[in-house]
Structure formats: structure tokens, C-alpha cells
Amino acid sequence: MGNCLKAQSADDISLLRGSETQDGNDQALGPPPPYQERVAPRAPIYYPSPNVSRPANLLTEDEQVKIAKRLGLIVHLPCGVYDGCSKKGKECAICMCDFVMGESLRFLPCMHTYHKDCIDDWLMRSFTCPSCMEPVDAALLTSYETS
Amino acid sequence: MAIEQSFLLLKKQLAELNKNPVEGFSAGLLDDEDMYKWEVLIYGPPDTLFEGGFFKAHLIFPKEYPLKPPKMIFQTEIFHPNIAKDGSVCISILHEPGDDKYGYEKASERWLPVHTVETILVSVISMLADPNDESPANVDAAKIWRENPDEFKKRVAKCVRKSQDAFE
């Protein structure tokens, strides 16, 4: 059965960078979430589901809602700055680099910690912790709704 | 993830594999100038039909690695239900996560950004020992594996012999 990666859509740029620069119908996505501080040179590509990618202005309404929801959940995940405290882990399992003082980190409900940039890109594709495969949303809704 | 990060991540893995080789395979770059194209040599796992074979494969990483999985393509002829006739490996951990397209695979069996060359090859080596015929990439191989084990054994033995000849 053809479940190989033959018919991948072309999605060659990073996610979500600088949605404020696009000229599409981004109003439907609501205000840009606070973590999108960087401005991308190109129009953003969104991932309504992981195997589908499209520029923001070609998304269907359902897909926009889905992305907006996902963004809304991600910003509720606690984040912080690495202060050298080893209790929060020492290494980001995605880029395999040690945390450096002052770097922005994201703390998942399962207690795994990553660089904010590394994990946010992944969470837009799959809402699971890459290390323990714990779904992020279930725990998020119960324990981080108000944080 | 920025392009420099995928480059550094692959470079780090290459250095680590050179320093501490892992049993069952060896890995290096296909072209010293290109960090995104690897060549690996898999030793047919002991106590399997593939024992004694030397199987060369390429791993082609996208610039978005590790957010996206690499493609793996065997260069040595290999007869296996989960390897297409053109050599492409079709296993779930090399598939991007999706919530709709392939419902029969759990998210946990899909690609994760913590996978490395080592973890991919460990999975591929275990796939050699233990084919999965639920989603075969080579339908003929899957059918023969299921219905005619002796014939399957013969076909694999032929690949193993051929692979050995290539390394003499």
C-alpha cells in the first residue's frame, strides 16, 4: 500500500515565521501569538495536518481554525529561560544541544524540556512530546488551562 | 528549525558514530561536501535470513530534519516486504505524523524529531528480522513471505550471495 512518502507536498520553509508580513486573510487567525517575534523573508506556510502544507492565504476555514486552536494551545504551555538549573534537564533532545544560560525553553506537561524554537515547530506538526510520545493536549487542558 | 541547525545536528551524529561505532552497521557521508546525503552499510542481522549479507543504503535528509524524516533507499538489491523494488524503505517511523491519512499507524510509531541515524538503523535492522506485511512496499515479497516461506528463503539467500560478491 502506498504509505511511503512519495507524494509529499513541497514545504521547504520553517513554520509560522512572521505571519504579520503576509497579505492574505490572516485576520481570521486572530492576533499573532506572542511568540512569533521573528520576521520571515517569505510568506509563511501552514500545516493544517502534517502531510499538507499551504501558504496561509490558501487555507480553508476549517484548517485556519485548526491552526489557530493549535497556536492558542501552544502559547499556554509554560516557558522560561534556562538559568543553569539542571532539574529542568540539560539537553534539548531535538537539536541535541546543551542548554545555554539565557536560552528560551518550553516545559511540556510530561516534564520534558526543549528549546522553545525547537519544540514549537514540532508541536505545530504533532501535538505529542517527541521523547515520551505523551499527547500534549490532554494534560494541557486539565493542568495548564489557567496558567 | 534553521538550516544551520540541521547541518550541525547531522555533523554531530557523524562525529559521534565515527567515535563510537554501533554494532550492525557503519555510516558515513556519500559525498564529503554534502552533510544531507549519507551512505550506510548494514550487516545482515545474525540469526535471520539476511545473515552474512552486506546491504548498502542511502539516507537522504531534508533541510527540515529533524522535523521531517529522511528517506532511506537501499542500493543493494534486497527482497523484503517493507522495501520497495526501487530500494525505498517503507516503515512507519519514516512517515511524518498525520491524524487522518494512515489511521492504522499510531502517532507513537511515526516519525519523531528525536530519531537519529542510529535509531533509524536500529529500526530498519529489526524490520529485516521481522517483516510487517500489513502495509507492504513490495507486494510480491509480502505474498511470498506469507504463503511460501521456502521460496522467500531462496530469494533472500540469492540477495545475500549477490551482496557478498559485490564486496569481494
Ligand SMILES: [Zn+2]
Ligand atoms: Zn533544541
Ligand SMILES: [Zn+2]
Ligand atoms: Zn515527554
